[in-house]
Amino acid sequence: MAVTTNTVQTLKNFVNGQWIDSQATDFLEVPDPATGIVLASVPISTKGEVAEAVKAAKAAFKTWRKVPVPKRARILFKYQQLLTKNHESLAQLVVKENGKSYKEAYGEVLRGIECVEFACGAPSLMMGDSLSSIAEDIDSEMFRYPLGVVGGITPFNFPMMVPCWMFPLAIVCGNTFVLKPSERTPILANRLAELLHESGLPQGVFNIVHGAHDVVNGLIDHNDVKAISFVGSQPVAKYVYEKAAAQGKRVQALSGAKNHHIVMPDAELDKAVQNVLSSSFGSAGQRCMACSAVILVGRQDSFVEALKEKADHMKMGSGLDDEVLLTPVIRQSHREKVLGLIQKGQEEGAVLVRDGREDMERHPDGTFLGATIFDQVTPEMTIAREELFAPVLSILRANDLDQALDIVNSSRFGNSATLYTQDAKAVRQFREEAEPGMLGVNVGVPAPMAFFPFSGAKDSFYGDLHANGKDGLNFYTRKKMITSRFV
Numbered sequence: 001m002a003v004t005t006n007t008v009q010t011l012k013n014f015v016n017g018q019w020i021d022s023q024a025t026d027f028l029e030v031p032d033p034a035t036g037i038v039l040a041s042v043p044i045s046t047k048g049e050v051a052e053a054v055k056a057a058k059a060a061f062k063t064w065r066k067v068p069v070p071k072r073a074r075i076l077f078k079y080q081q082l083l084t085k086n087h088e089s090l091a092q093l094v095v096k097e098n099g100k101s102y103k104e105a106y107g108e109v110l111r112g113i114e115c116v117e118f119a120c121g122a123p124s125l126m127m128g129d130s131l132s133s134i135a136e137d138i139d140s141e142m143f144r145y146p147l148g149v150v151g152g153i154t155p156f157n158f159p160m161m162v163p164c165w166m167f168p169l170a171i172v173c174g175n176t177f178v179l180k181p182s183e184r185t186p187i188l189a190n191r192l193a194e195l196l197h198e199s200g201l202p203q204g205v206f207n208i209v210h211g212a213h214d215v216v217n218g219l220i221d222h223n224d225v226k227a228i229s230f231v232g233s234q235p236v237a238k239y240v241y242e243k244a245a246a247q248g249k250r251v252q253a254l255s256g257a258k259n260h261h262i263v264m265p266d267a268e269l270d271k272a273v274q275n276v277l278s279s280s281f282g283s284a285g286q287r288c289m290a291c292s293a294v295i296l297v298g299r300q301d302s303f304v305e306a307l308k309e310k311a312d313h314m315k316m317g318s319g320l321d322d323e324v325l326l327t328p329v330i331r332q333s334h335r336e337k338v339l340g341l342i343q344k345g346q347e348e349g350a351v352l353v354r355d356g357r358e359d360m361e362r363h364p365d366g367t368f369l370g371a372t373i374f375d376q377v378t379p380e381m382t383i384a385r386e387e388l389f390a391p392v393l394s395i396l397r398a399n400d401l402d403q404a405l406d407i408v409n410s411s412r413f414g415n416s417a418t419l420y421t422q423d424a425k426a427v428r429q430f431r432e433e434a435e436p437g438m439l440g441v442n443v444g445v446p447a448p449m450a451f452f453p454f455s456g457a458k459d460s461f462y463g464d465l466h467a468n469g470k471d472g473l474n475f476y477t478r479k480k481m482i483t484s485r486f487v
């Protein structure tokens, strides 16, 4: 809903170390998804405002790239301290604008801090390679250099962690950065900028331009933006990847998902049920690593019964309530879309074991949807193929691991998959044959930590170098070779 309002805080852009009122004529409300109370108004900034931010970032690059690497890292050490000191208030902000539980938000902030900690290792990470005597009296050395201005575009579901996948490593490598946060969860980004500047970052190195499509296109189309880091839904990831790559930019575009959990007959049932429950319904299913489809190998009706029983007892409500597990989805428009897909699941013949629509009335102010479980789902059904990004779980059946893997690999997505078993042989087959890039064994959310790549595959990732780890370092640096002879 586009509004102009003076009753709530209007977010400013952050350009060249200054908080700037946007010249936007359109603004969006940012409501708390649990209550509907409007927290802020976010400007839908223009392409011209993107150009101003890129200009500042380009100017800052001239000097920032020459700041010694240990000195750049020292600023991030200070940032790590400030983020840690503010851990609780940052988590509360995540709960307010995103709706997830405080426990989830606290964990998310920690994941963000870990990215900063990884970036603090820049003096070691950025080391090059050398070899003397590659030929008679000739030596070769490789040095790493930053690229220039990098653009970052982020989704609503991790307002802290996903930006932290990008800018700490990018700037410690000597790049300068323009962030376009999600217009649905834009508030925390400004707090990240405040703390970054309290850490001593020079002006222009990190900038924020709030908005939507125009800002994204403004970054992609700008000649002085050398690389784009994107995280978001599949159609937009593909669009951003193709458009930016066609203009010769480096792009990493992390995309949507459909994550399968295979439950083998020998799995520890209680643990598998608990893992699936929190993976599928935690953060209202709005995680790119959420389990959205379970494949039961053998009949295992007891799994469905146990899962339904636990889902019936999950408390739904505000993420600030410690006992709450089920929190709201992000917006009414998103809930409407999901309700349509639940309807479609019924029409296509899936059996509704638990209907979360019945829980909605208990919280009329927020955008809640109860835990929804479909059984007898087949791989062709829409709910089995599409990412719903909601607390809706599909249960499929397979005769054996081969058939279960066929279902996993028939998905166009390839973010993650999990296997529940105690059988090492099954684990090996799963590791060798499953196509997704992030696998779990008896782990519900197998998200790699900051020093490993976040390695989605197929339509869950467009590009060559993933976020985080050595991939992230390689993405944000280019290499230069020098071959010398003095004799």
Ligand code: NAD
Pocket (backbone or CB within 6 Å): 153, 154, 155, 156, 157, 158, 162, 180, 181, 182, 183, 211, 212, 213, 216, 217, 231, 232, 233, 234, 236, 237, 254, 255, 256, 257, 287, 288, 387, 389, 415, 454, 456, 460
């Ligand atoms: P989204 O695609 O709607 O938005 C992501 C960003 O793209 C936002 O900043 C938005 O302003 C911008 N955008 C949206 N539509 C655009 C368009 N047509 N043109 C240009 N820019 C546009 O995604 P979302 O709903 O905010 O986030 C949820 C999605 O992100 C899910 O699909 C989820 O799986 C995915 N995600 C993936 C990962 C991963 O690591 N693979 C991590 C987190 C989220």
